[in-house]
Amino acid sequence: MGILVFASCSDDDNAGVMSSKVMLNQELVASNYSFIWNGVTSPRKDDVKAKFEVVEGDSTKMKMTISGIVPSSDDDIQLVVDVLPQADEIQYQGKVENSDYDMTVSGVYFPSRSSVGHYFKLKVVYNVVKEALLKPILC
DSSP states (O other), rough: EEEOOOOOOOGGTTTOOOGGGBBTOOOSSSSSSSEEEEEEEGGGTTTTTTEEEEEEOOTTTEEEEESSSSSSSSEEEEEEEEEEEOOOOOEEEEEEEOOOEEEEEEEEEEEEOOOGGGGGEEEEEEESSSSOOOOOOOO
16 A cells, blocks of 8 residues: 655745736836935935836846936936835845945835825935945935
């Protein structure tokens, strides 16, 4: 006499997990948005915009472009962020390191939060490695 065991794998574990593609083709800005710079909530949130694009071949990452983070510059910050979709939100985080500064970004995106629509939170931790142009004005 023997024992017969069946094991099955399915996508049921991912049932109800949101697709990070809901963040695509949107310019996230202004209302329903939180911008935190080095631990301080910034009133400049209407000036800062973020956009996400697909990273080909990797569904766990997205290319993030942040504009308006440097008031005196038209330069955008681009980085690849890891995305972690959940049932009702998408968390993301990434880091930029270069000779002038280190910047870590993280946050959360809710595509629909009650009757006000999407909500986007961007948290930036910025550390100057040497004097650079990135000197955001918080007021």
